[in-house]
Amino acid sequence: MSVSTQTFDYVADLVRTTSAIQLGPGKEYLVESRLAPLARARGLVGPTAVDTYVREVRRGLDRGELTRVVEALTTNETSWFRDNAPFAALRSQVLPAVRGRHPGPLRIWSAACSTGQEPYSIAMTLLDAGEPHVSVLATDLSTPVLAQARAGEYSQLEMNRGMPAPVLVRHFTRAGAGWAVKEEVRRLVTFTQHNLLHPPPTGPFDVVFLRNVLIYFDAATKRDILTRVRRAMRPGAFLILGAAESMVGIDDAWERVAVTGGSVYRAPGGTP
Amino acid sequence: MRALVIDDSRAMRRIVSRQLEGLGFTVDEAGDGAQALELLEAGAGHHLACVDWNMPVMDGLAFVKAVRARPEWRDVTLMMVTTESEHDQIVRALAAGAHEYLIKPFTPDALRGKLELLGLVPAGEIA
Numbered sequence: 570m571s572v573s574t575q576t577f578d579y580v581a582d583l584v585r586t587t588s589a590i591q592l593g594p595g596k597e598y599l600v601e602s603r604l605a606p607l608a609r610a611r612g613l614v615g616p617t618a619v620d621t622y623v624r625e626v627r628r629g630l631d632r633g634e635l636t637r638v639v640e641a642l643t644t645n646e647t648s649w650f651r652d653n654a655p656f657a658a659l660r661s662q663v664l665p666a667v668r669g670r671h672p673g674p675l676r677i678w679s680a681a682c683s684t685g686q687e688p689y690s691i692a693m694t695l696l697d698a699g700e701p702h703v704s705v706l707a708t709d710l711s712t713p714v715l716a717q718a719r720a721g722e723y724s725q726l727e728m729n730r731g732m733p734a735p736v737l738v739r740h741f742t743r744a745g746a747g748w749a750v751k752e753e754v755r756r757l758v759t760f761t762q763h764n765l766l767h768p769p770p771t772g773p774f775d776v777v778f779l780r781n782v783l784i785y786f787d788a789a790t791k792r793d794i795l796t797r798v799r800r801a802m803r804p805g806a807f808l809i810l811g812a813a814e815s816m817v818g819i820d821d822a823w824e825r826v827a828v829t830g831g832s833v834y835r836a837p838g839g840t841p
Numbered sequence: 842m843r844a845l846v847i848d849d850s851r852a853m854r855r856i857v858s859r860q861l862e863g864l865g866f867t868v869d870e871a872g873d874g875a876q877a878l879e880l881l882e883a884g885a886g887h888h889l890a891c892v893d894w895n896m897p898v899m900d901g902l903a904f905v906k907a908v909r910a911r912p913e914w915r916d917v918t919l920m921m922v923t924t925e926s927e928h929d930q931i932v933r934a935l936a937a938g939a940h941e942y943l944i945k946p947f948t949p950d951a952l953r954g955k956l957e958l959l960g961l962v963p964a965g966e967i968a
Binding site (some may be wrong): 631654730734 | 857894927928931934935940941943947948950951954955957958964
């Protein structure tokens, strides 16, 4: 079951022009799986539901519905401590390196933070490492996911995705059938809407998490984003990309630093 | 790797066992904590026990305490797999010596994710 070529081309074009995110060939499944719930909400089911839905949206040109289509395709699946290695590296390697140069409060940017698991995981990692003087700025393109992130409440199924039990008991309380992030973690994190194609938020940041988001952009846009991100970082600050992402052939200004389980990138400038 | 699945529900044991077998474990099953202790005594060398809380004869918490009282079993990783989901219960299980806690119902990804955290399966993308 897959969407038609017309549906895919229209949606890919819509997403590219409104968010610059590139849906290349082979991403038909993404269009199908992300838009099926929106089609279902309009009573459309069956193998051609998404095609019919997109045809209706095109005809209606309802701005609200177009925004929902873009948001459905630009929101990432997310889990606690996703991939584990970056959080271990933050605690054992990145944090000591940053601390060695800069004693003041740490500023961390979690870009494309989705429903908040990443910025809260960062805050919990730093609290557990004895670093309470931290502020985490968490941004995303999508307003609904930011609202969910800000609420800091998660279902049991969401908690099962990657949350170690000892961390859960330290940093969460029960909230109805789910769990709520404790205030001591929440107050370290600020959420705000931001588009990576626009000028970056005010820095300078000591560490930037930009994970599993560059994959959606073409090479020229990746380069532009990385240049803007670099301007918002302190010289010698650290950039953490997704496990499958690399800077190779995109931007040579960064220094690759090997860490346990992968690599991080160091912005130029400053003494190592 | 050898695992022990301890649950008084045969259906639940089968679900957990199948998922573990899919991840490469050889699995033994027990219907309560006392049966599970007998299997450990037999010395098959279990690396992991998935432990339900509420069971007849010997419950999961008592089982965890019994295992932790035996130094020769210190390398057995203990994970509660239960519908009990109060904050205080998780604290008690961890204090008794459980390493992880998975609340039912759960998806196969969630079980895999916990085993990755415990270093019992290689880390991969939690899809």
